[in-house]
Amino acid sequence: MGNDLRKVVNELNKLQIVLPAGTEIAPEHIEKHIGISKDFNVFELQRALGSKDLVRSQRITEFFAANPKDHPVAMIMPVLNSYFSKVYAYHGLKDRSGPAAAKALRCAPFAVKQYAEAARHYPLDKVGRIFGYLREADRKAKGQGNVSTPDAFLLKEAVFKILH
Structure with a gap:
């Protein structure tokens, strides 16, 4: 489509x-x-990362690497950054109940569960480091400070760092 x-x-x-x-x-x-x-879109990747599903994250990353024109790293990184921004914001919520959290995060109520799960897997300091990994991969994917590293490697490296 x-x-x-x-x-x-x-x-x-x-x-x-x-x-x-x-x-x-x-x-x-x-x-x-x-x-x-x-199965193989950036939203499934963020769900796999949020639940720390190493196998699924790697499978999706390999698919993206094999289809770089359909899944450019420069388009994936901002989506992941937005996702982890919500995880970061979730950490700071006083009221984490479904409706209140959904309103504060400006997301659908069903998405709050995903952010809550990711927040359990990624403490606040780790989320801060994740922003650095995503920023570095995004910068390099756009050619800043990188002349030869393939996008596929940049994506795999960022996902590895996020998960470990």
Whole structure:
């Protein structure tokens, strides 16, 4: 489907037909009704990293490395940075209950569980270091201070550092 808006609109119209009114569209709905596999996208990578699933993180990273045009590092790093920004913010919340946390983080209530899990795996100081890893990979992917390191290596290195 890519970023063709007509196709996106058509697929959303299909979901409106099959889902009850008022249902929040989740990745599972998209996979089931549209048939798009969600296994290898940046959101699954952030979920795998958040749960510290080494095997799944590596599998997704290998897929991205094999498909660099579809998954450029310069596009992945900002998404991961945004994700870990929410994890960082979660650490600072006084009220971590679902609705209050969702409002504070400006996210869907179901996403709070993912941020909570990631916060359990990554203490605040580790999240601070993760920002450095992501910034370094992003900078190098854009050619700053790097003339020969392949993007695939930059991604693998950042993911390794995040997980260890």
